[in-house]
Amino acid sequence: MTQTPPLQLHVPEPTGRPGHATDFSYLRLAPAGQVRKPPVTVSAADTSDLAHTLIRVLDDDGKAVGPWAPDISVELLRKGLQAMIKTRIFDARMVIAQRQRKMSFYMQSLGEEAIGVAQVFALQKGDMCFPSYRQQNLLIAQDIPLTDLMCQLFSNNCDRLKGRQMPVMYSARDYGFFSISGNLATQFVQAVGWAMASAIKGDTKIASAWIGDGATAAADFQTALTFAHVYQAPVILNVINNQWAISSFQGIAGGESNTFAARGIGSGIASLRVDGNDFLAAYAASQWAVERARNNLGPTLIEWVSYRAGPHSTSDDPSKYRPADDWMHFPLGDPIARLKQHLITLGAWSVEEHQETQKEYEALVIAAQKQSEGYGTLATGKTSPVETMFEDVYEVTPWHLRAQLEKLEALV
Template identity: 35%
Template sequence: MASWGRRSSGMVHHIKALSKVELRGKAGEMKGGWWRYPLQPGVASALVPRSWPCVNTMASLFLVQRFKSSLPQKQVEDDDGDQDLDFPGGKVAYTSEMKFISGSYDKRIPCYRVLGDDGELIKDGSDFEKVNKELAVKMYSDMVCLQIMDTFMYEAQRQGRISFYMTSFGEEAATISSAAALTKDDIILPQYREPGALLWRGFTLQEFVNQCFGNKDDGGKGRQMPVHYGSSKHNFVTVSSPIATQLPQAAGMAYSLKMDKKDACVVAFIGDGGTSEGDFHAGLNFAAVMEAPVIFVCRNNGWAISTPTSDQFRSDGVVVKGQAYGIPSIRVDGTDALAVYSAIRAARSMAINEQRPVLVESLAYRVGHHSTSDDSTKYRSLNEIEHWKTDRDPVNKFRKWVELNGWWSERDEADLRSSIKKQLLKAIQVAEGMEKPPLTELFTDVYDLPPSNLIEQEKLLRQIVNKYPRDFPSDVSLH
């Protein structure tokens, strides 16, 4: 909050400074209660209400600097000649034909891909960002590591050793390739199925396991559910259970980067179900209007828990929603690591260089259950799951491509899997044997001086623990 306060103060000073400057030396004219300012040849003039204070300032901040593609385009004359509606935001042509805009396209928006299921390029000269051996091997290694970690931790939950878990089966390439396309200065706001992005940035297996076990070395001090990771060191904002709340936050963070002239962007992940939340629309609209450098990545995995996309959308998925807000958008094959990497690289360049938001819809089927609290066989067929697990597995697909380049072998595969399994077994043993954070940590890090109601809650908790010690874990200290 303090950071935002400083930025708000800086913006006020910026506005005051701009109020002393004429709008690019161009005079405006008064017409119908509005000031009209010419912007550039061939583009409609900007209309500013007469009642606005600091008219020159506001026009400079929010109108003149608009990227060209967001301005109304020149209208084609129709049977009503050169008549048009001179309305705030740009001229709109009249027509005598009553015609509704179609609610859908004749064809679905195509999905950008580079690799076929056999790991080969779908055609020579494919349009994609080239990847060298070092980068490709790390991408593949992290995908394998994520798969193995998910397998071990899922089984740990089933054995009652942790309370909850969510796997990323089927979506490994979507998150790891996205992270690979970014820089360490880019801020990531995850939903909850993006541990691959954090793994890519250097979060260790021990740190992942510590968080799931909620021990004293957990960066979140045991306050969060398992898989709710976060790391300020890695510019990875802590996962929050409520859906889509991170999208308006991402727009605000991106606008902050813009004000500070940082060479970085914000990347916010969301599932297909989250696009039905109001925060999705608020976040996209705010980012578009304020021209914030943020990439919204929707992991459309086919199922919002038990709700299929056929019940989620009347429109063509998620990608078409960006156009309504004036946001350039692309649909990409989320099982294709090269396609995802290339799309996010291009989106990042667009977001930073053009100072605007971008929407990326990644199509990658969720092979696992929604979480350990879910049984997906109750609402989808085993044949459907098995098809995506075996025939469309993103890890196997990328491995084939890496092998075709001569960068990977069976020996490399065996060594990698053996090493990861040993690391995970050790990490679980260490995490499980470590004591929990003391109960006092429940009441820290929020207030400088705890308020009276919080002090009273802590006192009451201590009394209950002392009265019923057998109802609380023996490894949790009161101090």
């Protein structure tokens, strides 16, 4: 009998840890402008190379290069930068408000602002996004009143969701923003189902689903891919690979020896891997996927390579599991700085205008916060009346809930 070694499992480890700089050579990068752009009618199998490389448009000098450089107006680029700046300022203020105990919890999107802003500009009114908890930029890019978001965060009297969702778990039908589900990866099955329903009705609306690298390890991810592929559902399947789940890195979810985009190819879905910190690449890839969905050419999976620059949430301390200055060394840089540089190169933005815009949005966010705090915060306890928890679920309240409501009324 031949001797074989004892069996052992492979446990992926990140290439950086606190006090030990990350080796980012594991990212499968490609220079800007080098990746081909196929027609939207391409077969899924013929996108295989695009799922293993990285689509990039902005080069190191801030110039837009290569076949993916989109035909986009300076006006839209400026709008994109403004929405990204506003999102970052909003997030920073809300983190402070959470520290002041005005809300129980917050999740910022620092470093990932480009992706949602670019995609929402490529979608149309009536399309539906199924976001996770880090896509506030989808709403901010559509100029939702900031007080709407803040009242939800503060769980106050004016919270449209009456305090029944965790802070950050917004819902805004008028903005094509489906109620956020806290269970990871449900966004994918929900979006595919919604897209199938749109096609069954013969409608023209498409769906856009959003999950993270970690969430791809949930079974719903694979189920959604099967249904999207089989029925050629009109949906964009966005996977934001920001390198981290909470304390586990993307290798643990399956990103070590293969890309997340490649999972789409394996399921028969056209797939792209795109620089998520490059606003122009994000817009071009989104437009490509939108055109496919809108013209009955089926789903597209896009892996967006980015970096979660902040903690996972206000309950997390990333210095426990990764180098504190990791983001500073991330090879794809800061999406805001990159679009700023591009617009300055075009002569359509300046350092002064950038500063002015930041000041203007600081003032806007502070004013909205003041107004929202007037309606109450978690600290002041001006919440929706507790009996509202029985509303909006059943058309006719069932007997057992009526009994509970009566018990409650006797107490308050």
